[in-house]
Amino acid sequence: MQAQILDVYSSPNGDTWRLRIGADESRVVQHVPNAASGGQASEMPVEAFLSSDEATPQRDALVVLLGQLRRDALLPSTHDSDERPVPRKPAVDALLLTAARVRTFAGEAHLTNASGFFFARDERLFLVTSRHVVSDAPSEHFPDRLEIELHIDADNLGASTWFSLPLYADGVALWREGADDGGAIDVAVLELERDRLPETARFDAFGPEHLPKPDGELPVGASVLIVGFPLGFHDSLHHLPVVRQGVIASAFGLRFQGKGCFITDARTHRGTSGAPVVTRDPSKVGSTDEPRLPWLLLGIHSSTIDMGSRDVQVDETLGLNSAWYSDILMTLTR
Template sequence: MIPREQPDTPATFKPAAEALLLTAARVRTFVQERHLTNASGFFFARDQRLFLVTSRHVVTDKPSQHFPDRIEIELHTDRDNLGASTWFNLPLYAQSVSLWRDGSDDGGAIDVAVLEIRRDRLPVTAVFEAFGPEHLPSPEDVMPTGASVLIVGFPLGFHDSLHHLPVVRQGIIASAFGLRFQGKGCFITDARTHRGTSGAPVVMSNPSMANTSTGASLPWVLLGIHSSTIDMGTRDVHADESLGLNSAWYSDILMTLTSDHPRVAKESAEKT
């Protein structure tokens, strides 16, 4: 009898794919022990400090009366076994003062929030990847309209429940990148998205980063933070299809919100 050949089972994904998927965090919001909503987020590191980035409306949203007091993020705890994970609690308030950072500009509130994570409080074996300032687009970078982008998140909470990994939706840049769409600090993407994707990173592949020491493991440009789908108030729901468009806030706001001086960061964001 000829032994049946066993298929090769790689222990890990290709480095670039694994790194991108491990930047994303599954987010759940709570009031005490009551689960409210699901969302997406991602990790951003700057000067040895670590932040969770998500949409502002995930942590507070007056129009929908959404006021969680804490969130949980799912963390991998074993690089060799992606099935091992744990939930990590992040309070949103301390002595009735909000712990997240956000900002506004001339166009109004910016739908981005960052929450600092104390590295010394993370599980010792926590496995994740983080974007950094080196992943933000530079002024000379050309991002043509129609260019392909990926949105890495957890639509409707859907994900690989065995390996605790997000899914990726593909889309395109649908507005003039670098310009403030309708006066707001955002651009438009054309991609199929759902509730639960709010806070997901919007990225573009940058193979040239693979040849650099800082971008070798994560050769992606972080273009923005996915916010929500866009609809027209005048649309006839019986006659017209939805636009299928989304807003994403420019990622450069992260340099303001992750400043070493929180008060200065907030004031700067309000002037941006």
């Protein structure tokens, strides 16, 4: 075979990595530093390059390229170590894989963008989002299906597909919603049939173990993260959400103004509805058996809060948001 040199990865600072396949089928990785670092190229056998379990973009890119070459029959199979699964650290925080980008449709017409997340209980899997995402009379928003974006390759986050979820069957709504003595709760849950999902679907899910304990305390001002897709914005290469940071702005555990929600102070936008509101679980941080998801799922982001009496010419928006307490999920997934 003829010698080949294939691009593997280029870093933002100008470093490049290439795969050189010799005429004798030997394989080495060439690293060319940027000019500021001297630009002196170095080479390393593929086996040595892959032997580290450190997750780096260039290493992940090489794994993907080798797989593609094998699928295209451009690289002969061998029994070298790069043919065997290599232990790898997760390339991305599992928290980002709990969130799902949501699109709503009426027929083939795309209506809105939103956020959601996965929740698992007793081997069953659910998509959680805001109630007004699936139906909202005030805005005359009545979609008949949702689409969620799923990763389909654990080694290549750039590979994804859209999965359609009907909202009605024979005219009957398929989602679950709830209400209490404070009125309707802006949370909707749809059960997902695992065997209908793509076989290689890659995601993470919260569970009952991630809900705050009844006797847990979270002070006003405690830091929270809201994981979603504001205005549909996201990492379009890896199909991942972004995270906004905020704080708890009301007494956590109390029903704000008699409703089953609490208040966050964070900058949010349309498209964030249905996003999980989380904080680090202090009992898990730094422990020797720290789980893949060391987070507490505090609530489900609903919407921004504004004052009807606000003078739009003089007063800024409050910058506050409502989030529904996550314990409603134990009722809706029962």
